[in-house]
Amino acid sequence: MQSHSYPSKLLENAVEEFAKLPGIGRRSALRLVLHLLRQPQPDVERFIAAIGDMLQNIKFCSICHNISDTDVCSICSSPSRDKATICVVESIKDVMSIENTMQYRGLYHVLGGVISPMEGIGPSDLNIDSLVDRIAKGEINEVIMALSATTEGDTTNFYIYKKIRNYPIIVTTLARGVAFGNELEYTDEITLGRALLNRVRFDNSFSVE
């Protein structure tokens, strides 16, 4: 007798599939599946259809690689965006985070990850060539590198910087500093050191408000 004796193979299969999702253990998976079983059939069908529909019809923007319902995404095709600025991010989630700040009106470029030898992700696995192509067209003034503040993020920053530094553009990165709401006492020393080094004039420090 196995430690989890499922009364049904069909149930077990569904639980196993849910348990493959990140952060969902077998116990949570069982809870989710039993929840679905208790819902009216049309509701579960809508759940399945939403995933299937997304899988079959979702597109990636041919310019910035963001998720899109159309060939060119709504940001790249918007007439009100600043088309001379590109913000380079790791993932679609980062685009959404930056959009939610409402502080950015330029375009994006989604790399699809960062260079990580540990995870076997090299530069050729990322959307770097298409970024260089966009810059090579000569209509870009500034490239903002907005990658994670990690070793992998820094490696990727340097790799891309070397590829694009000879174009007539400004390359910037996100400010590193003390996060909003963080107490100095609990801020790590690298962050604190950088925040000191990159200190800004007091009258500029409210420019994002």
Next chain:
Amino acid sequence: MQSHSYPSKLLENAVEEFAKLPGIGRRSALRLVLHLLRQPQPDVERFIAAIGDMLQNIKFCSICHNISDTDVCSICSSPSRDKATICVVESIKDVMSIENTMQYRGLYHVLGGVISPMEGIGPSDLNIDSLVDRIAKGEINEVIMALSATTEGDTTNFYIYKKIRNYPIIVTTLARGVAFGNELEYTDEITLGRALLNRVRFDNSFSVE
């Protein structure tokens, strides 16, 4: 601009559906959906198929209402189970929990919930009549009430007890007591009181080992 600006309606639909699952907020839902998008297509199709397959083909045992791949579940149809004992539980999950103890060889009866006026669940919403029918056939010796140790569980216990007490059967409930691993200091007084009241002879207390 809404606080979450999804780059795609298809993505948003999938996120909304995931966010309907219990314990999954919109942020986790987005993480799960983006994870699915990164998986190879056959893997996501397997995920969808497992749920759809379960939905269409799963059965509930015509005797005990447990989930089953067949008309009568594997427990009810097993020749090695004690067919004179019924353990009454709230849900399929409870059947699995009790099976995992490997301490029970009788049959089950899944009520599908407990009486809860607050949630609008009355006796007629539960599989109580079919339990009475099983007992009325005269082949049952013992009914073990294994419901939650809550007010709703107790209400349901009493309701069922009144319906079945005139049949020539023994009705028992799970022992209430100090849980394994619990320190007395942190055990609530109702539990401790019951554990004292229902104390067992020391030489019997290892019978489940």
